[in-house]
Amino acid sequence: MNTAAEGLGVDGVHVWRGDRHVLKGVSLSLRPRQLLHISGPNGTGKTTLLRVVCGLLRPEQGRVSWLGKPIASVRSEYQAALAYASHEPALKADLTALENLHFAVGLKHRATADELRGSLERTGVAACADLPARVLSAGQRRRVAMARVLAMRASLWLLDEPFTNLDAAGTDLMSSLLQSHVERGGAALVVAHHDLDIDVDMRRLDLGP
């Protein structure tokens, strides 16, 4: 778990989308046992920042580093260590919840069906394991997406609005999963526009204007 000896570093990142200067020199660092809460009004580049951190979007200026090296040079190690949950649940509607997990997690490490069912159980959707994702509610899909993050056994969680569509119990569950992940030596970058109620080493980065 403790592969993030020096963790994640983002240094002076600038991103333009067309004429819009979305990220204006954002810097951050994240070490194991830390949680960084990224907040800010809509359209201030929270998702863009997360996509830059993932390596899906290349910044025009600045760099993102993992264990002190630029992420482009350690791409496969970096991707093996991260779990990304976009604001969409990213599930194939025609596959069952379990198959969705199997095909996504199976590319990272060999996960047994029991292990995958275990993570579905932890997020409270074990009963949906064999249902196609098409018939699940938005909240259930969010929980399945969270189960995928758990099953990836990643040390760095990058979560984009993980609380969307969750009921009160789901919000508490999400907070407790984040808490135990960070307490067990993981790191998490969470985009959310409300306050987080998690008792760990948490800092906040506000991308407001």
Place this chain on the structure above:
Amino acid sequence: MNVGTFEAFTLVVRRELCLSFRRPDQLLQPLVFFLIVTTLFPLGLSLQLSLLRDMAPGVLWVAALLSSLLSLDALFKSDADDGTLEQLALSGQGLTLIVVAKTFAHWLVTGVALVLVSPVVATALGIPGSAFATMMLSLGLGTLTLSWLGAIGAGLTVGLRRGNVLLSLIVLPLAMPLLIFGAGATDRALSGVSPLGALYFLAALCVFTCTLAPFAATAALRISLE
């Protein structure tokens, strides 16, 4: 516990096959299109069997190209729309491997299926059984090449709302050599001349695209993902 390249390749291929067989309507559409278009020609032309037989290789190949194009649009688009493409891109396996596996699986469900039904269509068009082997081999090579060319086009147009027309405009000009040599090979087999020259050329095109297109398609897809 790391997942090897081959293991990851088979996992993605299995994922694609599983998804295809869950949606049999989308699987059958290109095949039915192929059958209908090739049936329209004998109906539209006057019933001169000799004329039909002369045109048969061309008709068969044009129909094969167009029906392959129908399914290419969805190659990356459905994954891009629901966000699973990002998950695949961040899987730690490298985007090129994903592109190769997806394109190969696409060829398995469209190209191979088309090759398998082609004798039925060929019989309807009056192509004699002696030319079947050449026809099927050339279609097999041609559809594989087309899947690779299509992967580049699909990668470039994945972010566009109505990308399928642009996809056709990108892929069809590149597919012209396929049509010329593919139909040529079948035509030669029909008239009893050795089709080997044309088949070799098709095979060379196939190897050429198999080696270079994955990188071009990956680069195109990476740009579209940004």
